[in-house]
Amino acid sequence: MSEFLKIIDLTARAEEKELLHQVSLEIQEGETHVLLGPNGAGKSTLGYTIMGSPEYEVTGGKIYFQGDDITEEGADKRAKRGIFLSFQNPIEIPGITVSNFLRTALEQLTGERIKLFDFKKRLKNVMDTLQMDQSYADRDLNVGFSGGEKKKAEILQLLMLNPRLAILDETDSGLDVDAVKTVSKGIEEFQKKQGGSLLIITHNAKILEALKVDKTHVLVDGRIVAEGGPELVEDVGQNGFEKYLDKESY
C-alpha cells in the first residue's frame, strides 16, 4: 500500500511572513484526521498550501500525494488528483447555479461528459441526504445563502465531487444545532459510504461525534505541537490550548 498524503517539514509563507514552520503530517487512505489550533495558528494556511493556493509560497519541505511529489503543482492539477478543500468562507458566484457549477466541476475533474439525467438523479439523492430543498439546485451558488446554507452547499460539493482527500476548514462554524447534525451526517456519508479520507479543521467536537477519528494534530504558531488520538479532541475541548501555548514560550 503506497502512501496517501505525506507532508514533510513543510515551511510556507505569504507576504514575507513565515506562517508554517516545518510541519510534518501523514494521512493514510481512508483515515480521518482532525486539525486543532487557536485562531491564527495557520490551520487555513495549511489547508490552502495542501490544495496549492498560489497565495502561499512553499519555502521548504515536500508534499507527496499517492507517492507523487505535488509540492510545486498547481491547484487545478491537485483537484484532478482528488484533493478537495472546503473554504472557511465560501465564495458567491452570481450567474452560475448550484446545479451548473457542480456538473461543470464534475466534468472537469473526470474529463468525461455526464448525462443530465444521471447527474440530476444523483444531485437529488445527495440533496435529500442533506435535507436541502431541491430549489437550491437552481439558485446561484451561495448568492444570498445564509451561513448555514453555504456550509451545506460545501458538503453537497463534497458528496457530489467525491474527492479522495477532503480538507474541511471549519465547515461547522456558525451553524445551529440542526445544521451541525446535517453537515455531520454528510461528512459521515463521505467517510463511511464513499470511503474518503479527511482532514477536518474544527473547533466543534459535536461534528466529530458520529465520525471515526484516527488522529489529531494541534497546530500553534505554525508548528505542530501535539499529536494523539481522538482523546486529544476532548482534552482540548475541556482544557483549551493553554498548555501548548506555555510550551511555546520555553
Ligand SMILES: Nc1ncnc2c1ncn2[C@@H]1O[C@H](COP(=O)(O)OP(=O)(O)O)[C@@H](O)[C@H]1O
Ligand atoms: N495571505 C496572507 N498574507 C499574510 N498573512 C496571512 C495570509 N494568510 C494568513 N495570514 C496570517 O497567517 C496567520 C495564520 O492564519 P490562518 O491560517 O488563517 O490561521 P487559522 O486558520 O489557524 O485561524 C495569521 O496571523 C494570518 O493573519
Ligand SMILES: [Mg+2]
Ligand atoms: Mg482558519
